[in-house]
Amino acid sequence: MQKSLEKVFNPGSIAVIGASEVPGKAAERRTRSLIQGGYKGDIYLINPKRDELFGMKAYHSIMEVGKEIDLVMVVIAPRFIPSAVADSIKMGAKGIIIITAGLGETGEEGKKIEAEILSEAAKTGAYVIGPNCSGMFNASADINMLGIPTINKGSISVLTQSGNVIDSLTHFAKMKGCGFNKIINVGNAVGVQLHEYITYLKDDLDTKVIATYLEGIRGGNELVRAAREAAKTKPIIALKVGKSSAGARAAASHTGSLAGDDIILDAAFKQAGIVRVSNADELVDIADVFSNCPLPKGNRLVIMSEGGGDNSIAADNAEKYGIQVPLLSKKTQEKMIPVLLAGMPAHNPVDYGGTAEENPHVITECVKACMEDDQVDGILMTGFFGGFSDIIASHIAKLEEQTSRDLVDLVKKYKKPLIVNTSYARDPIKSLDILKEAGIPVIESSDRAAQCMSSLMHFAVNQKKIKEMCMPEEKITKRVGVKKLFKKVEGESRHNLLETESRELLVEYGVSLPDAALAKTPAEAMEAADRLGYPLAMKIVSPDIIHKSDAGGIKLNLSNADEIKTAFEEIMKNAEKFAPRERIVGALLSPMVSPGQECIVGMIRDAQFGPVNMFGLGGIFVEVLKDVSFRVAPLADEDIDEMIREIKGYKILTGVRGEKPKDIEAIKSVLAKLSEIVIDNPEISEIDLNPVIVHEKGLSIVDSRVLIR
């Protein structure tokens, strides 16, 4: 196996199997863009029917080339691909990019061909990219195999599951004056997986920002790990579609990918430090800002403008994106007040209207004052800077240009992000060009400018958290008792653990549970009751009865021996309607728990991300308000903390309406242990501790349900 994708992105030579000259065809466009792109290595064009293509010698087969070839692009009909791959492997190919569509995404026939391709490539460990992909671009090596005539060069690298989105991204970049280092469409991703690209790009010096477009995620757990690693070095901005049912439908018909639960995805991205966006132009704008701006230290923003209206709009946008716009210190205000219109406050937002339009140097003074202030993490200018000369008087153009140069110097000196929002952003104006060339973002939309600043600020905070985060050790301890338990359950062809077994599992991992005793006869029940103390709850235990209530298998508040006896007999009688006598294990007795806040703690195995932990308040909070939080296991302490804090009803746990605060530490401990259990036991497919009654001190897990695969 090779160590990295290096030879895919920086090959010494490239062959195109299926090179063509028919205008507009996929093969022609890609062959042309490759040849015109300026690639310095050797290019070999392969077409069995041609001796010459694009004025170059063409080979009838890759075998004819007679030299080792690093990278092969394949654009031929599906049935011919496996033998072309076999030939490429023989010629020493380290990477094979398969453009051809109509393979795995269309059905079984295509999947078979994909398997053949993989088996050929496995012989040497060559990387397979695609199929059903639109190619690759690497500005550092002058490689353009995308078939898009001109692509701006820059420091954003793109991973995408859609080819057409590349057309949008490259065009937006052209319009906005930014560019790309590497672009790769992963296509059906039968070979190289998303997380492998991320791991490669993380260490790629020419890539400052990773931008990705995703439809469906496979190997989400690996993705989270790779992204969390990458986030320590550079940001990943992800456009993930399929939030809506129609969006998922469009994605599914497109690449056969299945969108998973969007709430879990959002949580996973948050955990991994991935910045999520919803549109292609957002992806370009935000990636561009990351590639140019210094990272701020926190999320305290100053907004300034010559227009009170524009300031108000920007402040609302800032709040929408979770940015703080705090009052400025007296000292900083005092630096600005002398340059503002008489009587204007400088509290933040700062309004330099009435002076700056005729004397833009006022802006420099205000920006400088804020740059010098330790309590300010970033600055957003809004209004119509660059257009003063157009609106007020033409001689102001020169003054605006000087202001731009001064602003560039201030950003360089103080290393705080400055974003300029102006309605003139798209006009060819020198003062704005000076900013753009120095990497100060000039953005037409106020909303987008705030979103960009928010992404910078939130990523910076998140990156710090991830760097400091202490991940739990992922040792598979294979506790003997637990493995034996699972074996027994499997042996009985069951998927659901009895409550007694669930309790055994939880106890093995140190989760404390309310006292309980299993009784098989009325006498045993009465004896246990005496020992446990009244009042008690009694629950049926049988592998055939999962919904115990519905089966009349639960009795509550039993307060004496007589009631215990009657309850036991009734429960058994009811159970016999649902299960044969030999599969009724008995009844579990447990003391009634004291009141507290009802919660749910659980774990599910997500199709995209694997084991995922869940937390929420119980009852209507889960059922009506869907107020739950998720995180991909394993959970760091920071993840657990966020899970609890981010539910809407969090305040209820801290005590409202005269209630005492509940024991949040106890919840954290259960979540941490659940994370350990699911990482340790891949057999488990679901855990549901529900209800968990959280008291002022401690909690009571009233019911537990565990499913294995």
Added chain:
Amino acid sequence: MQKSLEKVFNPGSIAVIGASEVPGKAAERRTRSLIQGGYKGDIYLINPKRDELFGMKAYHSIMEVGKEIDLVMVVIAPRFIPSAVADSIKMGAKGIIIITAGLGETGEEGKKIEAEILSEAAKTGAYVIGPNCSGMFNASADINMLGIPTINKGSISVLTQSGNVIDSLTHFAKMKGCGFNKIINVGNAVGVQLHEYITYLKDDLDTKVIATYLEGIRGGNELVRAAREAAKTKPIIALKVGKSSAGARAAASHTGSLAGDDIILDAAFKQAGIVRVSNADELVDIADVFSNCPLPKGNRLVIMSEGGGDNSIAADNAEKYGIQVPLLSKKTQEKMIPVLLAGMPAHNPVDYGGTAEENPHVITECVKACMEDDQVDGILMTGFFGGFSDIIASHIAKLEEQTSRDLVDLVKKYKKPLIVNTSYARDPIKSLDILKEAGIPVIESSDRAAQCMSSLMHFAVNQKKIKEMCMPEEKITKRVGVKKLFKKVEGESRHNLLETESRELLVEYGVSLPDAALAKTPAEAMEAADRLGYPLAMKIVSPDIIHKSDAGGIKLNLSNADEIKTAFEEIMKNAEKFAPRERIVGALLSPMVSPGQECIVGMIRDAQFGPVNMFGLGGIFVEVLKDVSFRVAPLADEDIDEMIREIKGYKILTGVRGEKPKDIEAIKSVLAKLSEIVIDNPEISEIDLNPVIVHEKGLSIVDSRVLIR
């Protein structure tokens, strides 16, 4: 008093008091733009120190002009304004636009001058616009008094509280190729109020859409009424800032306007059919779409594109904005499938990738099929149409142009909105120009395209509702009993009604209440208890005790005569710590109510909108989740219905977790009566029915509190 603002917008002559030639000054820019704008009426420039300005005769005083003048623009120092206004009135001015800033917004001195201005104008009923405003523009009369050199003409009219926002709006419009009919900055609005402009523009034939920028709202109740009327004819798009505390701070320092509660504002706008936006570019984009597109019949959208990725993005955006993207009928799908790539479904979104890029006529076929379908209300094309020739092959340009012409014909024929989203929207491309010229919006951002379509669809639905809405009659019945009650309370210098008085008020309006009896002695209490039946609740009644619980003034679940006696004595004893004996009226006995869902029904008097009704679930729903809804009184049945449905916990009322549905009709009836009460009695400043226990049948108002002004 005059009947309308006609002479303000279409004056026969205009005088500029304070006309100037100093470059860049407010007066110079406005005088210049007025002269250069092409106004056909007479212009008189007034400046005591000049005989000539801009090559025209200048007058030392407006009195010198010697002719009747319709409209006067005033740009002079504050202290000179009252006499200038007096002179203008003498010269017959129907409208006076005061540009000068530094009046009411800066303090008492300015407010005094404003009062003088108003008193002069009142002599003839002349309209006063501003002060602190940036002027007026009317394309229909070639009037440009804004000092912005060139403004695109079109059919959007703008009302704004900020001058600078006009700079942004006019520049965005220039960039996007749309334009304005009338623009007015209302400034401090001491004279003409927002709702008066709206009422004028509602009937203005040259205005298709009203776009407005708002910081603070005065006379919100009138605004809601005027806007609701206007919505029957044309849309109002409103950019209202001040959602955030920093946004409110910026707005306050800017024009002295006070932003109110944003939740109430959102509710009021919804009621009035106002489309709310958050940014200046959104305001322009959405107003432009309204000025060009046919209104759809509902909110069922078809999304189509040559890119699966772009389709997925658009579908997610559609969901975000509350648009339906339903599966298409078999018939419509069958019309499209033949032109799509083999094997592609046509369920919606429709993916014509792989055929349309080389043969754009495929798009026409798809759009036609959807236009013909009664179940489709609008179509959103996304992707990179217009750029096919750039990306695929240059000969496709002609084919794209023909497709554009065909699309224009289809929209004309079927009168359904088509919005085109393409990353090439801002490029000078003929196929796109054909669309733009015919009024088909071509939008660069996928998100914005969905937002525009959503605004069209939701406004159309809202307009239909408003047209059919039956508003309750607003007769002030001045019920004698109630007025007598208020008089009594006022006579005692009280603002809070006793609970017995609140009950009296509610009963007068037909609100049914649980039985109750006031007792002044233990004997009376026991007698009342016998009559009412056990168990009972007992509450203190005293004007000095508002928080009854805190004063030990509530006893619950009293179940026999002894308990009644003890409770009465305790309550009285407790009360004496809070009120002198003569102000303790007695104790109110009422049967304990059966369980149900706790709700709150109330009314407050909002600073912006006046009387506003409120509804929510009780307990943590109000206190932690802030899950309440508001509507400005009077409430139509549709308002009441929305109020109840829009709370997040609505499902709880319909029955969850085994609970029976609650009596929603009973809640509606209370809300309707509350609306009647507050309209009928402007004395009331607050009503709080809390808790209201809603049963399966009927409800119990357990406590009521009414404040008067």
